[in-house]
Amino acid sequence: MKVKITQIQKKNQKFSFALKRSDCQRVEDRYHFDKIDCLAELTKNHEQVQVKGSYKVVISSFCDQCLGEISQTRESQFQLFLLPESAAKNDLDDREITLSELDIDYFAGLEIDLGGYFEDQVILDTPLVQVCSENCAGICNQCGVNLNFKQCDCRNQGLNNPFRSLRKNTDNLI
Ligand SMILES: [Zn+2]
Ligand SMILES: [Zn+2]
Structure with missing residues:
Protein backbone atom coordinates (compact mmCIF):
# COMPACT_ATOMS: atom_id res chain seq x y z
CA MET A 1 0.00 0.00 0.00
CA LYS A 2 1.78 3.10 -1.23
CA VAL A 3 0.61 6.54 -0.28
CA LYS A 4 1.88 9.67 -1.94
CA ILE A 5 2.80 12.39 0.53
CA THR A 6 0.57 14.79 -1.38
CA GLN A 7 -2.36 12.42 -0.84
CA ILE A 8 -2.34 13.15 2.89
CA GLN A 9 -4.54 16.15 3.20
CA LYS A 10 -6.47 16.00 6.40
CA LYS A 11 -5.85 14.99 9.96
CA ASN A 12 -6.20 11.29 10.71
CA GLN A 13 -6.80 10.42 7.09
CA LYS A 14 -7.69 6.75 7.00
CA PHE A 15 -6.27 4.10 4.70
CA SER A 16 -7.44 0.54 5.10
CA PHE A 17 -5.96 -2.35 3.18
CA ALA A 18 -5.03 -6.00 3.51
CA LEU A 19 -1.53 -7.41 3.20
CA LYS A 20 -1.35 -10.86 1.69
CA ARG A 21 1.17 -13.39 2.90
CA SER A 22 3.04 -13.00 -0.39
CA ASP A 23 3.46 -9.27 0.33
CA CYS A 24 5.38 -10.07 3.51
CA GLN A 25 8.88 -11.24 2.72
CA ARG A 26 10.38 -10.77 6.16
CA VAL A 27 7.94 -12.69 8.32
CA GLU A 28 9.43 -16.10 8.98
CA ASP A 29 8.09 -19.15 7.19
CA ARG A 30 6.98 -20.76 10.42
CA TYR A 31 4.11 -18.29 10.72
CA HIS A 32 1.19 -18.96 8.44
CA PHE A 33 -1.57 -16.52 7.75
CA ASP A 34 -3.71 -15.53 4.80
CA LYS A 35 -3.74 -11.79 5.29
CA ILE A 36 -3.18 -8.94 7.70
CA ASP A 37 -6.05 -6.46 7.88
CA CYS A 38 -4.51 -3.04 8.31
CA LEU A 39 -5.86 0.38 9.16
CA ALA A 40 -3.56 3.38 9.05
CA GLU A 41 -4.46 6.89 10.13
CA LEU A 42 -2.04 9.43 8.76
CA THR A 43 -1.51 12.98 9.88
CA LYS A 44 0.96 15.26 8.19
CA ASN A 45 2.74 17.90 10.21
CA HIS A 46 5.21 19.83 8.06
CA GLU A 47 7.63 17.15 6.83
CA GLN A 48 6.69 14.65 9.49
CA VAL A 49 3.98 12.05 8.98
CA GLN A 50 2.39 10.48 12.01
CA VAL A 51 1.12 6.94 11.51
CA LYS A 52 -1.41 5.40 13.88
CA GLY A 53 -1.72 1.80 12.82
CA SER A 54 -3.92 -1.03 13.94
CA TYR A 55 -4.02 -4.51 12.52
CA LYS A 56 -5.69 -7.87 12.88
CA VAL A 57 -4.23 -11.17 11.79
CA VAL A 58 -4.95 -14.85 12.41
CA ILE A 59 -1.59 -16.60 12.72
CA SER A 60 -1.02 -20.35 12.71
CA SER A 61 2.23 -21.65 14.08
CA PHE A 62 3.62 -24.50 16.15
CA CYS A 63 4.17 -24.69 19.89
CA ASP A 64 7.89 -24.67 20.66
CA GLN A 65 7.38 -27.14 23.49
CA CYS A 66 4.89 -29.75 22.29
CA LEU A 67 4.94 -28.96 18.52
CA GLY A 68 1.13 -28.76 18.58
CA GLU A 69 -0.59 -26.33 16.24
CA ILE A 70 -1.45 -22.91 17.55
CA SER A 71 -3.98 -20.61 15.97
CA GLN A 72 -4.26 -17.16 17.44
CA THR A 73 -5.99 -13.94 16.48
CA ARG A 74 -3.84 -10.97 17.19
CA GLU A 75 -5.08 -7.39 17.23
CA SER A 76 -2.57 -4.70 17.97
CA GLN A 77 -1.91 -1.00 17.63
CA PHE A 78 1.17 1.09 17.15
CA GLN A 79 2.24 4.60 16.43
CA LEU A 80 5.26 5.92 14.62
CA PHE A 81 6.61 9.06 13.07
CA LEU A 82 8.00 9.13 9.56
CA LEU A 83 10.47 11.69 8.33
CA PRO A 84 11.91 12.16 4.86
CA GLU A 85 15.40 10.71 4.52
CA SER A 86 16.75 14.19 3.87
CA ALA A 87 15.84 15.04 7.46
CA ALA A 88 17.92 12.18 8.84
CA LYS A 89 21.20 14.10 8.72
CA ASN A 90 19.98 17.24 10.43
CA ASP A 91 17.86 15.29 12.77
CA LEU A 92 20.49 14.09 15.23
CA ASP A 93 20.99 17.56 16.68
CA ASP A 94 17.49 18.82 17.06
CA ARG A 95 15.42 15.72 17.50
CA GLU A 96 12.66 16.10 20.01
CA ILE A 97 13.64 14.24 23.11
CA THR A 98 10.09 13.09 23.72
CA LEU A 99 10.16 10.80 20.69
CA SER A 100 11.95 7.56 21.28
CA GLU A 101 14.33 6.30 18.63
CA LEU A 102 12.14 3.28 18.00
CA ASP A 103 9.16 5.33 16.97
CA ILE A 104 10.93 7.15 14.18
CA ASP A 105 11.52 5.89 10.69
CA TYR A 106 12.51 7.45 7.42
CA PHE A 107 11.09 7.29 3.95
CA ALA A 108 12.74 7.98 0.63
CA GLY A 109 11.12 9.88 -2.19
CA LEU A 110 7.61 11.22 -2.25
CA GLU A 111 5.65 8.21 -1.16
CA ILE A 112 5.33 5.98 1.86
CA ASP A 113 5.03 2.22 1.58
CA LEU A 114 2.77 1.51 4.53
CA GLY A 115 2.78 -2.28 4.25
CA GLY A 116 6.40 -2.59 5.38
CA TYR A 117 5.66 -0.83 8.67
CA PHE A 118 2.80 -3.19 9.43
CA GLU A 119 4.96 -6.19 8.61
CA ASP A 120 7.66 -4.85 10.94
CA GLN A 121 5.09 -4.47 13.68
CA VAL A 122 3.78 -8.02 13.28
CA ILE A 123 7.37 -9.27 13.63
CA LEU A 124 7.95 -7.06 16.69
CA ASP A 125 4.73 -8.28 18.31
CA THR A 126 5.56 -11.95 17.77
CA PRO A 127 7.26 -13.54 20.78
CA LEU A 128 10.49 -15.43 20.05
CA VAL A 129 9.21 -18.48 21.84
CA GLN A 130 5.62 -19.50 21.25
CA VAL A 131 3.75 -21.92 23.44
CA CYS A 132 0.23 -23.27 23.03
CA SER A 133 -0.57 -22.42 26.64
CA GLU A 134 1.30 -21.32 29.76
CA ASN A 135 0.66 -24.77 31.18
CA CYS A 136 1.95 -26.69 28.19
ZN1 LIG B 1 7.90 -40.79 27.95
ZN1 LIG C 1 2.42 -26.87 23.65
Whole structure:
Protein backbone atom coordinates (compact mmCIF):
# COMPACT_ATOMS: atom_id res chain seq x y z
CA MET A 1 0.00 0.00 0.00
CA LYS A 2 1.78 3.10 -1.23
CA VAL A 3 0.61 6.54 -0.28
CA LYS A 4 1.88 9.67 -1.94
CA ILE A 5 2.80 12.39 0.53
CA THR A 6 0.57 14.79 -1.38
CA GLN A 7 -2.36 12.42 -0.84
CA ILE A 8 -2.34 13.15 2.89
CA GLN A 9 -4.54 16.15 3.20
CA LYS A 10 -6.47 16.00 6.40
CA LYS A 11 -5.85 14.99 9.96
CA ASN A 12 -6.20 11.29 10.71
CA GLN A 13 -6.80 10.42 7.09
CA LYS A 14 -7.69 6.75 7.00
CA PHE A 15 -6.27 4.10 4.70
CA SER A 16 -7.44 0.54 5.10
CA PHE A 17 -5.96 -2.35 3.18
CA ALA A 18 -5.03 -6.00 3.51
CA LEU A 19 -1.53 -7.41 3.20
CA LYS A 20 -1.35 -10.86 1.69
CA ARG A 21 1.17 -13.39 2.90
CA SER A 22 3.04 -13.00 -0.39
CA ASP A 23 3.46 -9.27 0.33
CA CYS A 24 5.38 -10.07 3.51
CA GLN A 25 8.88 -11.24 2.72
CA ARG A 26 10.38 -10.77 6.16
CA VAL A 27 7.94 -12.69 8.32
CA GLU A 28 9.43 -16.10 8.98
CA ASP A 29 8.09 -19.15 7.19
CA ARG A 30 6.98 -20.76 10.42
CA TYR A 31 4.11 -18.29 10.72
CA HIS A 32 1.19 -18.96 8.44
CA PHE A 33 -1.57 -16.52 7.75
CA ASP A 34 -3.71 -15.53 4.80
CA LYS A 35 -3.74 -11.79 5.29
CA ILE A 36 -3.18 -8.94 7.70
CA ASP A 37 -6.05 -6.46 7.88
CA CYS A 38 -4.51 -3.04 8.31
CA LEU A 39 -5.86 0.38 9.16
CA ALA A 40 -3.56 3.38 9.05
CA GLU A 41 -4.46 6.89 10.13
CA LEU A 42 -2.04 9.43 8.76
CA THR A 43 -1.51 12.98 9.88
CA LYS A 44 0.96 15.26 8.19
CA ASN A 45 2.74 17.90 10.21
CA HIS A 46 5.21 19.83 8.06
CA GLU A 47 7.63 17.15 6.83
CA GLN A 48 6.69 14.65 9.49
CA VAL A 49 3.98 12.05 8.98
CA GLN A 50 2.39 10.48 12.01
CA VAL A 51 1.12 6.94 11.51
CA LYS A 52 -1.41 5.40 13.88
CA GLY A 53 -1.72 1.80 12.82
CA SER A 54 -3.92 -1.03 13.94
CA TYR A 55 -4.02 -4.51 12.52
CA LYS A 56 -5.69 -7.87 12.88
CA VAL A 57 -4.23 -11.17 11.79
CA VAL A 58 -4.95 -14.85 12.41
CA ILE A 59 -1.59 -16.60 12.72
CA SER A 60 -1.02 -20.35 12.71
CA SER A 61 2.23 -21.65 14.08
CA PHE A 62 3.62 -24.50 16.15
CA CYS A 63 4.17 -24.69 19.89
CA ASP A 64 7.89 -24.67 20.66
CA GLN A 65 7.38 -27.14 23.49
CA CYS A 66 4.89 -29.75 22.29
CA LEU A 67 4.94 -28.96 18.52
CA GLY A 68 1.13 -28.76 18.58
CA GLU A 69 -0.59 -26.33 16.24
CA ILE A 70 -1.45 -22.91 17.55
CA SER A 71 -3.98 -20.61 15.97
CA GLN A 72 -4.26 -17.16 17.44
CA THR A 73 -5.99 -13.94 16.48
CA ARG A 74 -3.84 -10.97 17.19
CA GLU A 75 -5.08 -7.39 17.23
CA SER A 76 -2.57 -4.70 17.97
CA GLN A 77 -1.91 -1.00 17.63
CA PHE A 78 1.17 1.09 17.15
CA GLN A 79 2.24 4.60 16.43
CA LEU A 80 5.26 5.92 14.62
CA PHE A 81 6.61 9.06 13.07
CA LEU A 82 8.00 9.13 9.56
CA LEU A 83 10.47 11.69 8.33
CA PRO A 84 11.91 12.16 4.86
CA GLU A 85 15.40 10.71 4.52
CA SER A 86 16.75 14.19 3.87
CA ALA A 87 15.84 15.04 7.46
CA ALA A 88 17.92 12.18 8.84
CA LYS A 89 21.20 14.10 8.72
CA ASN A 90 19.98 17.24 10.43
CA ASP A 91 17.86 15.29 12.77
CA LEU A 92 20.49 14.09 15.23
CA ASP A 93 20.99 17.56 16.68
CA ASP A 94 17.49 18.82 17.06
CA ARG A 95 15.42 15.72 17.50
CA GLU A 96 12.66 16.10 20.01
CA ILE A 97 13.64 14.24 23.11
CA THR A 98 10.09 13.09 23.72
CA LEU A 99 10.16 10.80 20.69
CA SER A 100 11.95 7.56 21.28
CA GLU A 101 14.33 6.30 18.63
CA LEU A 102 12.14 3.28 18.00
CA ASP A 103 9.16 5.33 16.97
CA ILE A 104 10.93 7.15 14.18
CA ASP A 105 11.52 5.89 10.69
CA TYR A 106 12.51 7.45 7.42
CA PHE A 107 11.09 7.29 3.95
CA ALA A 108 12.74 7.98 0.63
CA GLY A 109 11.12 9.88 -2.19
CA LEU A 110 7.61 11.22 -2.25
CA GLU A 111 5.65 8.21 -1.16
CA ILE A 112 5.33 5.98 1.86
CA ASP A 113 5.03 2.22 1.58
CA LEU A 114 2.77 1.51 4.53
CA GLY A 115 2.78 -2.28 4.25
CA GLY A 116 6.40 -2.59 5.38
CA TYR A 117 5.66 -0.83 8.67
CA PHE A 118 2.80 -3.19 9.43
CA GLU A 119 4.96 -6.19 8.61
CA ASP A 120 7.66 -4.85 10.94
CA GLN A 121 5.09 -4.47 13.68
CA VAL A 122 3.78 -8.02 13.28
CA ILE A 123 7.37 -9.27 13.63
CA LEU A 124 7.95 -7.06 16.69
CA ASP A 125 4.73 -8.28 18.31
CA THR A 126 5.56 -11.95 17.77
CA PRO A 127 7.26 -13.54 20.78
CA LEU A 128 10.49 -15.43 20.05
CA VAL A 129 9.21 -18.48 21.84
CA GLN A 130 5.62 -19.50 21.25
CA VAL A 131 3.75 -21.92 23.44
CA CYS A 132 0.23 -23.27 23.03
CA SER A 133 -0.57 -22.42 26.64
CA GLU A 134 1.30 -21.32 29.76
CA ASN A 135 0.66 -24.77 31.18
CA CYS A 136 1.95 -26.69 28.19
CA ALA A 137 3.58 -29.87 29.47
CA GLY A 138 5.68 -30.34 26.33
CA ILE A 139 6.76 -33.68 24.95
CA CYS A 140 8.57 -36.43 26.82
CA ASN A 141 12.21 -36.35 25.80
CA GLN A 142 12.41 -40.12 26.25
CA CYS A 143 9.45 -41.49 24.32
CA GLY A 144 8.19 -38.42 22.46
CA VAL A 145 4.64 -38.58 23.80
CA ASN A 146 2.75 -35.27 23.92
CA LEU A 147 2.31 -34.93 27.66
CA ASN A 148 -0.68 -32.60 27.23
CA PHE A 149 -2.75 -35.53 26.00
CA LYS A 150 -1.05 -38.62 27.35
CA GLN A 151 0.97 -39.79 30.32
CA CYS A 152 4.00 -41.98 30.05
CA ASP A 153 6.01 -43.96 32.58
CA CYS A 154 9.44 -42.75 31.53
CA ARG A 155 9.93 -40.71 34.69
CA ASN A 156 9.04 -43.63 36.91
CA GLN A 157 11.34 -46.04 35.18
CA GLY A 158 14.54 -44.30 36.24
CA LEU A 159 15.78 -42.24 33.34
CA ASN A 160 19.46 -42.72 34.03
CA ASN A 161 19.49 -46.44 34.54
CA PRO A 162 21.66 -47.86 31.73
CA PHE A 163 20.18 -51.34 32.30
CA ARG A 164 16.66 -50.17 31.63
CA SER A 165 16.54 -51.30 28.01
CA LEU A 166 18.36 -54.52 28.94
CA ARG A 167 15.78 -55.31 31.60
CA LYS A 168 13.00 -54.66 29.11
CA ASN A 169 14.50 -57.20 26.71
CA THR A 170 14.80 -59.86 29.42
CA ASP A 171 11.22 -59.20 30.43
CA ASN A 172 10.15 -59.88 26.88
CA LEU A 173 12.05 -63.16 26.81
CA ILE A 174 10.23 -64.44 29.87
ZN1 LIG B 1 2.42 -26.87 23.65
ZN1 LIG C 1 7.90 -40.79 27.95
